[in-house]
Amino acid sequence: MTADQIAALARGHGYTVAVAESLTGGSLAAELAAADDSSEWFAGGVVAYQTRTKQRVLGVAPDCPVISAECVSTMAASLTDLMGADAVIAISGAGGPAGQAGQPPGTVVIATLVRGRESVEEHCFPGTPGQVLAAARAHALRQLAAQMRG
Template sequence: MSAEDVVRALKRRGETVATAESLTAGLVTAELTSVPGSSAVVRGGLVVYATDLKHALAGVDAALLADLGAVHPEVARQLAEGARERCGATWGLGLTGVAGPDSQDGVAPGTVHIGLSGPSGSFVDTLTLGGDRHEVRARSTAAALDLLHTHLEIPDE
């Protein structure tokens, strides 16, 4: 789905979104805010590229980061929850992963975790994406928008 579809669905529902992005470094928020009228639904975004900022800005548990590293499904979940809570949004998206070309902490390039936090709880979608650094980041952005849009289309969410 496109950013326009997401913004339209959020407006229809009277809901908002915020992001906490690591590997995409603000691309999801930039895509959403490229849509005219998005200011009605986009609360904000946290770029938490550095590991310590995942804790300091988004509230990811420091022990989790120390024990499991920055690229982990639970980190994505906590990023989504942190974005939602700290920005006062209905929905939070959290992205962490390895864009490449090198592995990070033993995690292969193309590994991406997308967290979504909303009215009915939080969960994580884990992807293995091919392509170069640019393609992994672009596909991660598209996947995050698709994930949110899918949940916005579920009645009684």
């Protein structure tokens, strides 16, 4: 799945897309912004890398584990309101080489929220931190496209 395919789905269905990123550090937003006619359908993104940013900007509760379905679900819902978007990706995880927040390296949680329909998936991608990030980005785009088609 490429960003240009997301662009086609967004234009075809009238979606406004946004991303809330932790693990991927803004690389999903950069990929989407480089797609065809992105100014028509891409609202933007929030990079909430630190836990306190997730809490202050995206409303994640202080006692919520930052690599969890609850966290990315909250990130997605908050971003929907913040950006006025109707197709959102939220992603958090432990890229490695060490684990984080009690999760092993490669653990990635992705939420997509499209016009009120949510999908949350947890994965464990193998490899170096760069390989984990690449796999996470690719899967996040596939997950969003599946939701946008549905």
